[in-house]
Amino acid sequence: MQPVDILAIAAHRDDVELTCGGTMRRAADQGRRTAIIDLTQGEMGTRGSAALRGAEASQAAVILGAEARETLGLPDAGIVNTPETRELLARAIRRFRPRVVIAPAQQSRHPDHRVASELVRDACFVAGLGKVAPDVPVHRPVKVLYCLAYREDGGKPTFVVDISDQFERKLEAIRCYASQFDGLTQAGEVYPNGEPLYDIVRHQAAHYGSLIRSRYGEPFFTTETMRVDDVAALEVSTF
């Protein structure tokens, strides 16, 4: 398998679409190779079945332009960060050899999301350790980005990706999960506010877009400080 530029890893099969689907689509539009790993099959979801969600996830991956989408098969609502799960995920990371990994937000309402965030970071590190799973060549991604969509408790985003040209396709990918989303007002980190889910997604993306003076955006956090090489070229006007 050829290395990918970006690997998005999330707990459940709809998480990537909701939190970074526009960014994944934009990267594909820019010619980047992308892939998705869902840690669970979503077998604990109250609507639909794991098999149905698998078909929905494959359809959504095509819309997002991902070259591959895998499920790690960890237990839904029971993700743990242990040497065993780190090695399992590290093996998958070594198969895709990504430069950048997108992880779930560090703070989350769903325990799976919070644990997945730590597990993804730790597995990226472990993937670079030669003594772990020595039968597979090591690979450590350069950077881990954390999603922030639908959350304000993590502080300001480090940056926002302009997804104005990708937003409708992000929504189209989310609509693939009709078996669980249609008529719903909440999902994952999306807090119910009385609006239909699809409207909340649109308004949240519009909010983050407004922070960078764009129509739609997706927010991210990095623990590292961002480097600037030319301050004269900085965007997002102060006034």
Ligand SMILES: [Zn+2]
């Ligand atoms: Zn989730």
